[in-house]
Amino acid sequence: MKIATYNVNGVNGRLPVLLKWLKTASPDIVCLQELKSPDEKFPLESINKAGYHAIWHGQKSWNGVAILSKYKMEERRRGLAGDKDDIQSRYIEASINGLIIGCLYLPNGNPYPGPKFEYKLKWFRRLSRHAKSLLKLDEPVILTGDYNVMPTELDVYKPERWINDALFRKEVRAAFKKLVDQGWTDAIRHLHPDETIYTFWDYFRNAYARNAGLRIDHFLLSPHCVKLLKRAEVDKQVRGWEKTSDHAPVWIELKGNQLNNK
Template sequence: MKIATWNVNSIRTRLQQVTHWLQHQPVDVLCLQETKVVDEGFPVAAFEPLGYHAYVYGQKAYNGVAILSRAPLDHVSRGFAAVIDPDQVGDLDEQKRVIMGLFQGVCIVNLYVPNGASVGSEKYEYKLRWLSLLKQYLSDLLSENPALLVCGDFNIALEDRDIHDPTHKQTHIMASPTERAALQQILTLGLQDAFRKFTPDGGHYSWWDYRAASFRRNLGWRIDHHYLSAALYERAKSCVIDVSPRQLEKPSDHAPVIVEI
C-alpha cells in the first residue's frame, strides 16, 4: 500500500492540483493538512469520481486535517478526546489537528502539529503542551494497534541534516532543542522515520518558504514525516518526497511525501 502526506495550504485553493496529482499518483491513502475549511465545505464530491472516500476534521480559514482513502476506513476518530480523557485534553482539541482511521489493519494517524510562532511565545508553549499530549495519545493507540503509521506536517526538523542552514537552530522555531527533544520523546514509543530508512543524506526537503526564491535555490526544511511502528518499519519498501507539485504555479509551500509498505 502507498500512503502520502501533504500539507496543501487550503484544499479549495489547491483542489485542482490535488485531484490532478491523485490521477497521476493514485496512492491508497492521502493525508491532508491545513485544509482550512469547515467539514461541510470540504469538496468531497471532487474526490468521489477518483474512487476516494473522504474523512474530514476542519475549521474555517485555519488548520484542518483530512484523510482520503480508496477503501472505507474503520474506527475513524477525530481529536485527542476520542482516545484520551477529555479532562486531560482541555483546550488542545479546539484547533482541528488530529484525525485517525484504520486502513487494511494499519492505524493511520494524520497530524498537523502547531507551528509555535516563535521560541518562548505563548504559541510555542501551546505547541509543547500539544506534543506532550500527543505522546500519550499515540501510546494509547499503540497498545491496541501495533501496526501504527503517524504522518503529517510536524513543523519540526528533527536533525541538522533536515535544514538547508541549521546555523541558528537554537533560537529558530521548528528546530529549537526543546521542540526536537519533545519529538524525540514521542519516538521513544518505538516509532522510526521511514524516509531516513532509505535516504540518510541531507539536501532533501518537504517545505520551502515562498520568499527569497527558496524552492528554486533548494533552501528548504524537511518537516513532513512518516513515523512507523516496528511492525511497519520492517515492511517499508520506499519513502520519497515528490517535489513536482511544488513546481506548479501558485503551489502549496509543502510537497507530498509517499511511503510504500
C-alpha cells in the same frame, strides 16, 4: 500500498493541484493538513469523483486535517485527549485494511518564546501520550503529517539561521526524539539516513529554486509497518507546479494492501 501525506495549504484553493497530483501519483491513502476549510465546505464531491472516500475534521482558518482512501475506512478518533478546551482541528485517525493511521498537523509554535510555543509543547505531550497507547495495541500504525519539526541539522538549509525558530528549538527537537524513542521509526531517515531531503520550501526568497528547504513532514511507523516498508520519497516536483502549496507530498510504499497479517 502507497500512503502519502500532504500539507495542501488550502484544500479548496489548491483543489486543481491536489486532483492533478492524485491522478498522476495514484496513492492508496492520503493524509491532508491545513485544509483551511470548515466541514461543510470540504470538496467531498470532487474527492469522490477522483476515486477516494474521505473523512475530515475541518476548520475555517489555518487548521484542518483529512484522510482520503481508495478503500473504505472507519474513523477512530478526531482530536487528542488531554485538553477539553482545545478546539483546533489538528488530528484525525482511521482504520483502513488492517492499518491504523493518524493524520496530524502539529502547531507551528511561533513566535518563540510565547504562548503559541507553549501550546506546541503541550500538544506534543498529548500526541506522545496517545502514540504510546497506540503502540500498546500491537497493530500496524502510522502517525503522519506536518509535524512542524526539523529533527536534526540535516533537515534544514542553513540551520544556524533557525536556532530560535519554534520548528528548530532544542525543546521541540527533544520532544520529537522522545516520541520516536517510544519505538517509532522515521521512514525517510530509515531508508535515506544521510541524504539532504526537504519537504517544504518557503514562497519567499526564491527558496524552491535554491533548494533552501526544510524537512518537517514525517512518517512515523510502528514496528509492524517497518517490516513492510519498501520506499519513502518526496514528490518534490509538485512544489514547482503553478499555484501549489509550499509543501510537497511525501509518500511511502508498503508491501501488500492488507495489513491484518502481522
